[in-house]
Amino acid sequence: MNDPAPAHPYPDSSRPDGDPAPHPLLAPVLGLLGTWHGRGEGGYPSLDGDFTYAQEVTFSHDGRPFLRYEARAWLLGADGAPLRPSARESGWWRLQADGRVESLITQPTGIAEIAVGTADGTTVDLTTDQVALAPTAKEVGATRRVYTLTDDGTLTFTHDLEAVGLPLQHHLSARLRRAE
Ligand code: HEM
DSSP states (O other), rough: OOOOOOOOOOOOOOTTTTTSSGGHHHHHGGGOOOOEEEEEEEEETTTSSEEEEEEEEEEEOOOOOOOEEEEEEEEEOOOOEEEEEEEEEEEEEEEEEEEEEEEEEEETEEEEEEEEEOOSSEEEEEEEEEEEOOSSSSSSSEEEEEEEOOTTTTEEEEEEEETEEEEEEEEEEEEEEEEE
């Protein structure tokens, strides 16, 4: 008979002062570690009007020089109550010695992105390097994601989108507060 599976000996941490200690290359993104909650607004010229959403975003690490990234959003009604689940995505942000970031992000809508950019301790700015689309995915050409930590502990997020034949432009903006 097999032994019962042991607990994972290398759990993720979402704290800068936790165990394991973050890898030194994570220095420019330490301020992102943790779980964030907040609200945002979105729209796109091809859509019927704008929308309001809530989002939960988590950045964690296992001591190696990459972040694990996970984001879930849900749409909100005019009264602020949840309407339905919306976009979710997860991925990996690989920190390089010169502050460059290489990220791999996938979505259940059939879109896989590789985005590259920089992290400087306050802002992470990622622009598409490559997009791969599943056969039935919507046509997405590029994105730009900018995350900014402000002095009052807010994480602002903007997401520009080039899709369905339209040029790169605003799709989302949100303000998030740390939940833990
Ligand atoms: C917080 C995250 C996001 C939210 C709340 C959101 C919300 C929405 C909503 C409400 C729609 C309209 C269709 C529907 O009702 O489901 C939509 C369409 C779309 N979104 Fe997003 N989205 C998010 C992230 C993304 C990301 C990361 C991408 C691409 C990388 C993306 C690409 C698209 C595309 C291609 C469409 C279809 C446009 C069209 O067919 O005209 N979205 N999004």
